[in-house]
Amino acid sequence: MPVPDLFDEHSRFLLAAIVESSFDAIVSKDLNSVIRSWNAAAERMFGYPAEEAIGKSVTMLIPENLQSEEVDIINRIKSGERVESFETVRLRRDGSTINVSLTISPIRNAQGTIIGASKIARDITQAKEAERRIRLLLREVNHRVKNQFAVILSIIRETSDRAAGPEEFQAQLRDRIMALSRSHDLLVNSDWSGASLLELIHHHVGVFGHEQLVTISGPLVTLNSNAVQHLGMAIHELGTNSAKYGVLAQGLGAISIDWKIGEDEDGNRILDLVWREELLETVAARLESPSRRGFGSVVVERVVPLALSGKATLERQPKRVIWSLRARLDALTQPD
Known part of the structure; x- marks a missing residue:
């Protein structure tokens, strides 16, 4: 058996x-x-x-x-x-x-x-989905890096054309690249989903000091990446001018940065943003002499409004600088 x-x-x-x-x-x-x-x-x-x-x-x-x-x-x-x-x-x-x-x-x-x-x-469905997301992310990073390179090359060219000498060129270029970096940091921290307008302004104005002279107010607005980068450039140029010639240099006067949301005649939602700088004593509060249009003027009067499909005005007086921007809210907030 x-x-x-x-x-x-x-x-x-x-x-x-x-x-x-x-x-x-x-x-x-x-x-x-x-x-x-x-x-x-x-x-x-x-x-x-x-x-x-x-x-x-x-x-x-x-x-x-x-x-x-x-x-x-x-x-x-x-x-x-x-x-x-x-x-x-x-x-x-x-x-x-x-x-x-x-x-x-x-x-x-x-x-x-x-x-x-x-x-x-x-x-391996999840692994394939992760691969797909990575490929999309790499394409997005490639797109954004190319855009950043284009902005940086433009900054280099315009700064070089307007700088009085090599030392001024180096200093201005370094400051402008650092300003781009600050906006970039905000976007990275939010996974490129955007940043609030309030946070952006604080981030750029804070580097100049004299925070007690600056008031910032307005409703919550979450900007897309394009608006973060371009408005960041504008705030940097206005702050730089103030630190050279205005309130942030003198430590006298006040800066108010306010915005509100309204509607235009066609019913589109509109953002109105105003930088208002008032000095208590007469000093040369100006972005540049009217006879010399510098890169800062080009940025706040032309580059930024064009990039945001809006309009901007710059008013310069001996004791006052007012920059106003009007743009459609969807151009500033919809994902780009």
Whole structure:
């Protein structure tokens, strides 16, 4: 009377438990591509209960345009090859697709004859989605870096044309690049979703000191990245002028930066932003002499309003500087 091989029986039980508890779909099929076993993970992944899947062709899981994969897999299995992991697409019961990584190995009987194949399928949908997001992010970063380079090259050119000498050029260029960097920091901290107008103004005005002379007020407005960068440039140029010739240089007078939201004659929502600088004593409060239009004037009067599809005015008097910007709110706030 034969003695039962208890070790083999325990091994089979252990293997079956491992297969059934696996998070990966494990399916066996014969050489005619007919499914012979189907674990719980396969049911979760593909939506078919075991009683519906077993006895059916595995091709029911393969999209029409990928049916040739099964022919190639069976031919390789028959020759004794193990099909190394490869990424492909499979079908669920509801007709939706799923990205999977497949590893396929031959199954042999006790005599060593190949009688089928085992397939291990791992759901890589999340990994593929992460790859897609990374590719989108890289394209977005590439786009933004190119835009930044264009802005920086423009700053270099305009600063060089208007600087009195190499030292002034270096100092002005450094300050303007640092201003861009401050706006960039705000955008990075928000994952490029934008920044509030209040935060942007504080960020740029604070570097000049004399915060007690500056009042900032207005409703909450979250700017898109384009508005952050261009309004940041304008606030920097106005602050730089004030630190040279105005309130922030004299420590006398006051600066108010206010904005409000209204509507134009066509019913479009409008942002009105005003920088108002008032000195208590007569000093040369000016961006530049009227006979010399510097880069700061170009930025606040032309570059920024053009970039924001708005209009700006700059009023310069011996004891007063007023810069006003009017732009459609959607141009400042809608994602760019």
